[in-house]
Amino acid sequence: MSTENLFNKVWDLHTVGKLSSGQTQLFVGQHLVHEVTSPQAFAMLRDRGLKVLFPERTLATVDHIIPTDNQVRPFADGMAEEMMLAIETNCDEFGIELLNLGDGRQGIVHVVGPELGLTQPGITLVCGDSHTSTHGAFGAIALGIGTSQVAQVLATQTLAMNRPRVRRIEVSGSLAAGVFAKDVILAIIRRLGVQGGVGFAYEYAGSVFDAMTMEERMTVCNMSIEGGARCGYVNPDQTTVEFLRGRDAVPSGESFERAAAWWLSLASSPDASFDDHVTIDGSMIEPTVTWGIHPGQSVGVGETILGPSEYPVEERAGVTEALEFMGLEAGQGICGQAIDVAFIGSCTNSRLSDLREAAAIARGQKVAAGVRALVVPGSQKVAAQAEEEGLDRIFTEAGFQWRAAGCSMCLAMNPDKLQGREMCASSSNRNFKGRQGSPTGRTLLMSPAMVAAAAIQGRVTDVRQWDTVS
Amino acid sequence: MSTNQITELQGRAIPLLADDIDTDRIIPARFLRCVTFDGLGEHAFEDDRLQDDDHPFNQKCFSGARVLVAGRNFGCGSSREHAPQALSRWGVIAIVAESFAEIFFGNCTALGIPAVTLDRERLEALVGDVERDPAVTVTVDLENNEVRWEQTSAPSRIPSSARSALVSGDWDFLSQLLATGDQVRRAAATLPYMAGFPGS
Numbered sequence: 230m231s232t233e234n235l236f237n238k239v240w241d242l243h244t245v246g247k248l249s250s251g252q253t254q255l256f257v258g259q260h261l262v263h264e265v266t267s268p269q270a271f272a273m274l275r276d277r278g279l280k281v282l283f284p285e286r287t288l289a290t291v292d293h294i295i296p297t298d299n300q301v302r303p304f305a306d307g308m309a310e311e312m313m314l315a316i317e318t319n320c321d322e323f324g325i326e327l328l329n330l331g332d333g334r335q336g337i338v339h340v341v342g343p344e345l346g347l348t349q350p351g352i353t354l355v356c357g358d359s360h361t362s363t364h365g366a367f368g369a370i371a372l373g374i375g376t377s378q379v380a381q382v383l384a385t386q387t388l389a390m391n392r393p394r395v396r397r398i399e400v401s402g403s404l405a406a407g408v409f410a411k412d413v414i415l416a417i418i419r420r421l422g423v424q425g426g427v428g429f430a431y432e433y434a435g436s437v438f439d440a441m442t443m444e445e446r447m448t449v450c451n452m453s454i455e456g457g458a459r460c461g462y463v464n465p466d467q468t469t470v471e472f473l474r475g476r477d478a479v480p481s482g483e484s485f486e487r488a489a490a491w492w493l494s495l496a497s498s499p500d501a502s503f504d505d506h507v508t509i510d511g512s513m514i515e516p517t518v519t520w521g522i523h524p525g526q527s528v529g530v531g532e533t534i535l536g537p538s539e540y541p542v543e544e545r546a547g548v549t550e551a552l553e554f555m556g557l558e559a560g561q562g563i564c565g566q567a568i569d570v571a572f573i574g575s576c577t578n579s580r581l582s583d584l585r586e587a588a589a590i591a592r593g594q595k596v597a598a599g600v601r602a603l604v605v606p607g608s609q610k611v612a613a614q615a616e617e618e619g620l621d622r623i624f625t626e627a628g629f630q631w632r633a634a635g636c637s638m639c640l641a642m643n644p645d646k647l648q649g650r651e652m653c654a655s656s657s658n659r660n661f662k663g664r665q666g667s668p669t670g671r672t673l674l675m676s677p678a679m680v681a682a683a684a685i686q687g688r689v690t691d692v693r694q695w696d697t698v699s
Numbered sequence: 700m701s702t703n704q705i706t707e708l709q710g711r712a713i714p715l716l717a718d719d720i721d722t723d724r725i726i727p728a729r730f731l732r733c734v735t736f737d738g739l740g741e742h743a744f745e746d747d748r749l750q751d752d753d754h755p756f757n758q759k760c761f762s763g764a765r766v767l768v769a770g771r772n773f774g775c776g777s778s779r780e781h782a783p784q785a786l787s788r789w790g791v792i793a794i795v796a797e798s799f800a801e802i803f804f805g806n807c808t809a810l811g812i813p814a815v816t817l818d819r820e821r822l823e824a825l826v827g828d829v830e831r832d833p834a835v836t837v838t839v840d841l842e843n844n845e846v847r848w849e850q851t852s853a854p855s856r857i858p859s860s861a862r863s864a865l866v867s868g869d870w871d872f873l874s875q876l877l878a879t880g881d882q883v884r885r886a887a888a889t890l891p892y893m894a895g896f897p898g899s
Contacts, residue, residue: 242889245886245889248875249863249869250867250869251860252864254876254879254882254883256883266779272735306732308732308733312732312733354760357780358778361777373778373802375778375780375806377806377872377873381873384873385873385877385879385880385883386887387883388872389876391860416796424798424800427801454802455776457775457800457801475872480896484880484896487896487898488896488898489895490891490898523721543718544718547718553804640777641729642728659777662724662747663727663746667855668727
């Protein structure tokens with residue numbers, strides 16, 4: 230078998246040819262579409278009289294703009310309604326399947342792809358959304374693209390790309406109790422920086438990843454883009470195969486076994502070469518919380534926030550700006566920081582295991598007075614399973630709002646938004662200024678269990694000491 | 700294709716020398732509630748501008764400027780093409796920065812907006828000169844890989860594929876990709892998940 234890494238094997242397999250610019254024309258195995266980045270792309274097709282080349286390899290859903298409370302059509306927000314009508318018309322006209330609100334399978338695009346078994350090892354997958362990197366958890370090359378590229382993929386099922394280099398990030402040892410996949414990726418970004426991944430695909434490997442479930446791997450791959458990487462992936466193994474077995478879009482019977490054998494053959498061989506290599510000791514990772522305005526500005530929950538002078542010269546202005554915006558001070562710990570809002574959801578952390586971890590904290594507790602707390606499942610299927618397990622009741626009895634599937638307060642293109650300078654403990658992926666819908670709103674990124682604990686205490690709490698605290 | 704050739708662009712500059720400016724800041728998500736890119740220009744940096752009267756995009760002296768000068772990791776975060784679309788509609792025709800996030804860079808190239816990088820030292824000199832005299836004309840020269848202003852000529856960088864696409868006018872990748880329809884179908888037919896997994 231080849232001594233190549235998985236990325237290069239899959240890249241070569243999908244190479245159609247070289248373009249005059251020197252870029253590779255890459256075939257796309259699966260295209261996922263949502264309502265925000267696609268209307269202009271469909272308009273470009275219409276302008277040029279083009280069709281969708283592989284409608285059967287294209288699937289659409291709605292997630293960003295949909296309200297998570299009242300979903301009666303027409304939506305109260307006329308613009309959101311117009312966007313819904315646009316994707317309905319576009320999918321109908323171009324012959325693309327749409328997972329609409331009444332479908333039962335609708336949800337956040339990066340939750341539904343894997344859930345249906347569309348995300349498979351060895352494929353190339355794209356979507357007009359930066360968090361497409363999520364799908365790399367299966368050993369796929371999964372790329373976020375812009376709207377012009379969405380049009381290109383719709384019309385040609387290909388895109389023009391430069392081959393990135395591949396950095397292997399090995400997380401060794403094992404995670405302590407109370408430390409989750411979210412903490413692993415926040416720790417990786419803290420170490421390598423928000424720009425450290427530019428020009429790279431990240432291969433995540435080592436004993437910590439070997440032990441992770443697919444949902445945990447998705448959480449890590451999801452935030453590859455926050456580290457600047459073009460994409461991230463984990464090699465397929467038996468965990469991957471068992472996750473996919475029996476899902477709607479994968480073959481069944483003997484054909485599944487042949488698929489599984491091929492998937493496993495794609496994994497980077499033990500002597501595969503990489504352009505760069507980083508090792509992190511997983512046992513040293515703490516529950517991690519961001520204190521700033523990008524996902525690299527984080528600390529372990531037991532640490533204090535450093536002042537600008539303790540950073541390299543080129544980062545000081547950014548640290549000063551972040552501390553001022555957040556209203557935090559150098560020398561203070563993040564533990565104990567009061568919050569106003571708690572948000573559990575997003576393509577990073579809205580899957581069943583995330584909700585179970587949060588519910589384990591919330592069970593029998595009450596959300597602190599004055600805290601607004603939301604749980605937003607990633608898909609209608611996640612919601613249904615959670616309700617079957619009674620997780621929704623655990624949350625509502627504790628005072629959390631249990632919502633319908635969607636992107637919700639991760640990016641606030643829908644009615645779920647921060648107000649004013651509210652401080653939000655959030656299981657989402659971006660703490661950018663204004664990200665959660667209020668220009669002055671503030672975000673502390675952390676794992677779903679940490680968000681649940683913060684909601685109940687009304688302040689950031691070390692989930693490792695939950696039994697003592699509660 | 701010659702009308703698409705982008706070799707040299709000129710204009711006054713607008714300095715925004717901050718690092719890690721994400722695309723949510725360039726165009727806040729609420730303005731993505733739209734089905735065309737029309738009208739995005741007036742909302743570029745809207746939330747930053749509302750909180751800072753001195754924001755360069757608020758200053759009269761920079762109105763009509765066409766070359767945006769930015770810092771490190773410009774355009775990080777969301778893949779929204781609405782970000783370069785908003786800048787373009789505001790009037791930006793070229794961006795000079797210390798470095799760019801990759802998806803943003805690709806989106807710029809797809810719109811024919813050259814995004815070139817300069818060393819920090821030269822970038823700071825450029826910003827200093829522009830702040831001193833906003834009337835300074837800045838030239839982004841792709842053929843010679845240079846950014847020029849006043850008496851200064853600074854070497855700039857841009858990935859060769861983007862430079863070649865812009866200079867030759869072939870940055871409308873859709874036309875190029877469409878030209879290979881038969882090859883695409885042939886390539887697709889060799890993929891195990893399209894043609895049948897091996898071992899049958």
